[in-house]
Every structure is written in structure tokens, then in C-alpha cells.
Amino acid sequence: MHRFDLAIVGAGPAGMAAAREAAEAGLKVALVDEQPRAGGQIYRNVGQAAQTYGAQLGKEYLRGVPLVEGIDHEAITHFSGHSVWAIEKGQLALNSPDGARQIGARCVLLATGAIERPMPVPGWTLPGVMGAGAAQIMLKQSGLAVENAVLVGSGPLLHLVAVQLLRAGAPPVALVETRQRRDSRRALLMWRLMLRAGRYIQRSLADLNELRNAGVPRHMACADVALLGERRVDTVSFSSGGRRQELSCDAALLHHGVVPHVQASRAAGVPHIWSDKIQAHVPVCDSWGRTEVPRVWVAGDGAWIGGARAAELSGRIAGLAIAHDLGFVHSPERDRRTSGWIEERDFELSLRPLIEKAFPPYAAALAPADNVTVCRCEEISAGEVRQAVRDGATGINHVKVSTRAGMGRCQGRMCAAALARIVVRESDAKIDEIGTLNARPPIKPVTLGALAGMRREAEGSEDD
Amino acid sequence: MDADFAIVGGGIVGLSVALGLLDAGQGVVVLDGSDADPKASRGNFGLIWLQGKGVHQPRYARWSKESADLWPGFAARLKETSGVDVGLRQDGGLDLHFNDDSLADAVTEHEALQAELGAEYPFEVLTPETLSIEEPEVGPKVAAAILHHGDGHVDPLALIKALSAAVVARGGRIIGATAVTDVAARGAADAGFRLTCADGAEIQAAKVVLAAGLGSAQLGPGLGFAAPLRPERGQILITEKLPPLIRRPSLIARQDRAGGIQIGATNEDVGMDRRVTLDGMAKLAAEAVDAYPVLARAQVLRAWGALRVMSPDGLPIYQESPTCPGAFLISCHSGVTLAAVHAMSLPSWLLRRDSAPDLEVFGETRFAA
Amino acid sequence: MKPGLRLKSLTPDAPLVEVQFGGEALMLPEGDNLAAALLAAGIDGFRQTPYQGVARAPYCMMGICFDCLLEVDGVSQQSCMVQVRAGMDLRPARQRREGPYASL
């Protein structure tokens, strides 16, 4: 088994920055990511795409180039195309097309990033319905722009993807925005924050301008969103301004914020708490990223949604703090070098309430109507979940065993939040009373053959 | 009085007994603990299993056999009462052996049981040739298998669902998410019991049954039971849904109705730790692939660990309290197998009827020595 | 019948390689993301659901939702996490796995 001082899960801005800092401090680092290339979500494929269609993706995207270059370091081993499916004391189990393997590590940093908040609305399981972020991934990774799309939901990423599609020559049909007028008013009340967030607001206004000039319609304060179509989506239906409207399209791209991707931290046994602010479960950690599980750390959007810059900074901070804990760096040096980063990270995080207020999630998708599928894997509707609660299910795992919701391949990544909200409302309980879906390895698929191979390897080395 | 019987524990054991008592005309309330408790009933392998049961205690072999025989009728009644089909399939089960020595040992045990039970213990040894017809996916590493015709399996989660719904349909009350913190006799003999719950609520019942799985170890001593129960972890894997590959369940793997293959289970003495481990998962996988090579390409979807409720000799405990008559302890480590007999035969013992089965050997006095 | 997703390509044409999809030959750009390449080729039935038996297509493109599931050379995989190689044998993931088991 290869042994490292630090194994990092996730090569986004947080993981890449942490790897660099730790390597510079003298640690032997493994950087593991299931993607074929480093970059994470925001800088996905930036190493390749920067040359060809980087311009369409914008300046922000190109900031990833130095980060990717930074992991080209003799002390960093980049396991690309390797998914991490188990985290156990001192070891990580990886899987790749070449089979399963284990690596040893004195410390583990989970920098697994965010996922788009699932948006269960009627029709969201139809082919042709995707996340807006998913469309962006296709653009960054394959240079493919989804044409004739309606973007539905809320959040800065919705606007960004619309602009990126526009620049790529695939202007969206329209934006169907679910935020209500009061949301913008609430955000305006935070004018002090708005002044500080000037840079971001300017960019966002520029994006909206670009969309307006191109004649992309924006429907505001939309409700009752439904995606229609026989075999695949062909219509987005919604009400806005007291009118029911329908738009035909070839694709519907949904988005209403991002939430931490906590499958790995949950399976590693890290305690999580519900955050009302970001409407999701977040791992409990200190300001360095240290969790309650010995030698397991978290950083980036997987720990707390803060955006790319905050993710990068939290990675640097965790990288150096781990180096300190392992005895590579003295406290004064750690403190001296991290103080500026901490200040800047905290500044970035202080701006988040603005986004949270201005772009709240689409309420009807948080606890969907009875006929909406919540568990995509096992095809369980919100109504079935409610019925289970009425039949006496007392917690989320009870709902899981009685309906099968959350038992499919995605292990609840797509339905956990909706299940939790439904159970809370239906049983009049508090969210921290109903438990969280059990998360256990394997968090990514592994074949029995690959697992069995690990056993043979272990037996082989015992014989030696 | 809130009920004739208060049952502490809403797992397979508590609910089966509750259903039986309701059928016998008793008023029943079931108090079940929190979602976070260890629950063997949610994590088991679903086998109705007779092979090798009761090698050292023929009464246990007969008791298990009685239950297996009752199962088809029990499953039908559950379906009728609850609307839930538990997916009973009972056309035999296999014990696969990778070498002749382990086979020989097993055959000796089975012969001893057959000598005791006669035709009640129908088993045969399948050679690789017969196996290749009976169970075509079994691989060349398997030397032989023992087929016992009374064995079978059900969907364990459907069983829990069916039992809960049936108890409610028959007029029982299930109060979930309520840990019982104290059970005490109410003064004079036959005055019944008072159960105190964590939230302060109190329940009064004429009689009380402790069927709280590992939780009975805490509550038992207060009522005069030894309740020497300890946890034993079993890890289980489940694959994606596959076309029919495994006809009869074995102790290594079984295919559920939906097509998923369950692989289990480890036997580990690790206290209350329910986690899965890399070693445990790899060991299960290696054995499954040795037994059924075709499984090598199947993806594992989930894994879990659950805790068996073990008595020192592995046999069930059926005991009325020596100090508080009317309080009973019921515990076993094959709650699926015994569910039918718990619902259909045990109640007459709890009600001290003439038809009560003789359960003397399962009393706690056996631990005194 | 409308085609699947309409996708505009920004990249210079990568060399194409032949793969089998449900028994039919298909030319896809070598090394591209498999799910994206199939979408671009007009495919939108990736996984069939176990109960209703309806088709699903990629939703998240980042390994979360499993709706892009395919059998790739006899092993079910998230096609959004796989890259195109010449000669791949691909099938939509049916309600129950097919692949090497189909003949049974």
C-alpha cells in the first residue's frame, strides 16, 4: 500500500490549493479526484479548455490555470480518474477502471465541493431536463452548448450559465426565475453588504445586461413550474404575473443553488448539522477545517458554501494547518502565513447572506407536491413519503426502510433534503430530531470483483 | 389500564408477539424506541433457516421447524391483514462448502438432527453435477452443497412493514420514537405494570413483554431477568438489480424479489459498533465471487452493519420474571425464522393457556449453572 | 419525433472512433465524455427505471444522480464519468442488468 502524509479527496480549488501548500511544507500528498483532469466544478477541464474556448467561459474561469499548474509538484501524486469509495482510519479505498486499491494516509482532507441543490418539480425526471450546472459541465468539458433551453430557478449560476450559453452561440429561449420581488427587496436592505460585494454585483449586472441586449426574456416571480413532454421535455409551464404561460424548448435547465456534497464526510463519520442559512446539512468543523473525527479535515464548498475564492483560501488554510498538526510547520509560521487568508476568506463568507437573501431556493421544490417524484432512483413520490409518515414512520431512516426512498444507487444524494423537509412538516418534528440518512461505504460504486480483488491482495501480502 | 399487554420493542419479535396477542383477543400497545437504536429487524438477511439449527438442543430444532411449517399460512394472513406481500419463497436453501472436510462435519451434524427429527428434517447433499443443474451459477470452487427443503427467505423490510400494518389493522397501538426508561410492578401482585418513557409519559398495562432486542439487556435486570444479551455485528452487501441468477438462498447470498443480491454476513464481536469495514466488505465479496463467479461484475450499491441479539448459547430466551409475575422476556437471534411461531404459538404461553408450548429449556435458569 | 438534446459544438472535430450502442455502430469523438458524446449523437435513453420502465437521461453530469447509467463492457457505470474508447460495448441499463447475464 502506498502511504502519504496527506490524502486529499477532490481536485477543485480547495483541494488543489491545499495540495500545493502541504507539498511546499514538505508533506507527501495524494490528490484524488474521480474526474480525468484537475479543476473541480468551477475550473473543470481548465487546463485543456483555456486555449480553445476559454474566452466564452469568462475571466473567472481562467483563474483556475495557475491552480492547476500548481499541483505539478514532485511531492504531489495526482490520482485522476479515481473515485474514493471508503474512508477508514488511516486509509482510503479508491476505484478506477483498473480496479480497486487502497492508499494509506496520516491525514485526510475532504474537499469534495458542492452539488446543485436537487430541484424536484413535476416532470424533472424527463430526458432533456438537466441541472444548469450540468449544462455548464458539458460546455467546459466537451465544448458542447445546449441549444434552445429554458433555464428555470434561481441563483447567480443560473445567470452565469445563460450568459455562457449565449456567448457560445446557443442563446437560451428564456429564463424562468422563481425568486419573488420581496427577495430582491430583502437583498436591497443589506446595502452595506452590497457595497462590499461591489465586484460581484458589477459582474452580475453585466451578465444581466448582456442577456437583455441579446433579447433573452426573463420571466420573474414565477411559480407552479412544471416540465411537460411525452417521452422528453418539450414545454416549460409556469405562472407569472397572474398568468399561466408555456414555453417550448428542447431542454430545461434547473438550478436553485448549490449545497455541500457531504456523502464522503458523512460516511467518514463526521458529525453534521442542519444549516438554515444554506438549507442543507453541513459537516461540523473548526475554523481550520478540523473535524471531530481524528485526522479527518474538510475544506471548500463541501464544508460550507462560500464560492470558488473562499474554497481556494480554505484549502490553503487547511493545507498549512494539517502540515502544522503533523509537525512540519511551527505554530507561529502557520499563524503568520494564514492570517491574511483567513481574513480574506471571512470577507468572502460575509458576503454570502446577500446571495442567500437575493436567490432563495424555489420553495415548491423544497417540499414538493404529492405527485412529484422525490426519489429518482426508486421512483418514490412525495405523496408516498407523506403517507409513510402518516402510517407511523418517525424518522428519516424509518421512512427509508418503509418506502425505499433513499435506498437506490445515488444513496439519497438526490432526495435526502426533500425527505427531511417532508418528514419535518408532516410529523411536526424538528429537523435535528429526525436523523439523517445513514451514509456508509461504498459511497461510489465498486464491483464485487474489485472488492474481492482487494481481499486477495491483502491475503497475498500476509503470505509474504 | 392502557392495555392488557405492553410490549417494549417494535422489532420483528415484539410485533410478531403483538399480532399474536391481538389475535388472541388481548389489548396491546407496542412501545418502540428511536430511529437511531440498533435494529436487527432492519438489517438482517431475511432467511427462514432450519439447517443446522438446534444441533445441541433438539427442542430448538423442532421449534424452528414448527415455525417454518407455519410460515406459508402466516405470510398469507399477513398479506390479507396488512396488504403487504412479504415475498415468501420457501423451496429450500443451500449451505455451500468449499472443501470436503467442512462438508463432512456439516453432514455429521445434519445426520444427528435427522436421527432426532426423522422425516421432519429433509436434507440432501448436492454434488457438483447436481448443483450445476439446480444452481447453475455456482462456480467450480464449490465442492458440494447441502440442500434443506424447509428453508426459504422473505423480504425483511416488507416483513417489518407488514407486521406494523397488521398490528394497527387488528386494533393494536404502536407508539414510535419512545424509549421506555423504566418498567415497574405496581405494588400488589397482579396489579400490573407502569412503564415510564423518556419523554415522561406513562403507560399502565396488566402485563409486559420485553422484546427490545439489545435494549432488553438494560431493562431486564430491573424486572428480575438476567437478560445476558450481547451484540454480534453482521455486515451485509447488496448489489444492483440483476436478472435471476440465484434460485435458492444460501448462507452466502440470496437474490431478492427486485433482483438485488444480498451478500452476508460477517460475525464480529465489536460491541455496539455498527460500521462497515473494508476488511469485512472485501471478505464477503471474495466469498461471494468464489461461490458465484458471475457476480464479479455486479456493482455493490450499499453495505450496512447490524447487530445480532445473542444469548450466551445462541438459543432464544422465553422467560417469565421470577420476581414480577406477568413480566416476560422474549429474545432470539432468528427472529425472521421464528416470526410465525411467535405470532401463532407463543401467545398461548404468555396467556398460560393449556395449549401453551413447552418452552422450559429456553428459560433463563440454564444460565445459572 | 424530435431528436434528443440539440447541442452546438465549439471544439474542432476530434478523431471519431466506433463503439457499439445497443448493438448498433456509432461514431463518437475519442476521449470525450461518454454521456456528453452520446447526447450529442442524439441518444436520450440511458437508464430504464426499475418500476415504471421509463427512460432516463443524464441529469447532473457529475456522478451524483446515476440517471446516465449504461452497461459499459458488461459493467454498469455512470457514463458521465467515463471517457470514449474505441470498441466500447454500450447498452442502456435496463430495469435489471443485462450485459453478460442477458443470455440467462
Ligand SMILES: Cc1cc2nc3c(=O)[nH]c(=O)nc-3n(C[C@H](O)[C@H](O)[C@H](O)COP(=O)(O)OP(=O)(O)OC[C@H]3O[C@@H](n4cnc5c(N)ncnc54)[C@H](O)[C@@H]3O)c2cc1C
Ligand atoms: C455543477 C456546478 C457548477 C458550478 N459552476 C460554478 C461556476 O461556474 N462559477 C462559480 O463561481 N462557482 C461554480 N460552482 C460552485 C462551486 O462549488 C465552487 O465555485 C467551487 O468549485 C468549489 O470548489 P471546491 O474545491 O470546494 O469543490 P469542487 O470544485 O466542486 O471540487 C470537488 C471535486 O471533488 C471531486 N470529488 C467529489 N467526491 C469525490 C469522490 N468520492 N471521489 C473522488 N473525487 C471526488 C469532484 O470530482 C470534484 O472535482 C459550481 C458548482 C456546481 C455543483
Ligand SMILES: Cc1cc2nc3c(=O)[nH]c(=O)nc-3n(C[C@H](O)[C@H](O)[C@H](O)COP(=O)(O)OP(=O)(O)OC[C@H]3O[C@@H](n4cnc5c(N)ncnc54)[C@H](O)[C@@H]3O)c2cc1C
Ligand atoms: C446481520 C444479521 C443477519 C440476520 N439474519 C437473519 C436471518 O437470515 N434469519 C433470521 O431469522 N434472523 C436473522 N437475524 C436475526 C434477526 O434479525 C433478529 O432475530 C430479529 O430482528 C430480532 O428482532 P428484535 O425485535 O428482537 O430486535 P430489534 O430488531 O433489534 O428490535 C428491538 C427494538 O426495540 C426497541 N427498543 C430498544 N430499547 C428500547 C426501549 N428501552 N424502549 C422502547 N423500545 C426499545 C428498538 O428501538 C428496536 O426497534 C439477523 C440479524 C443480523 C444482525
Ligand code: FES
Ligand atoms: S448524469 Fe448524473 S450521474 Fe451521470
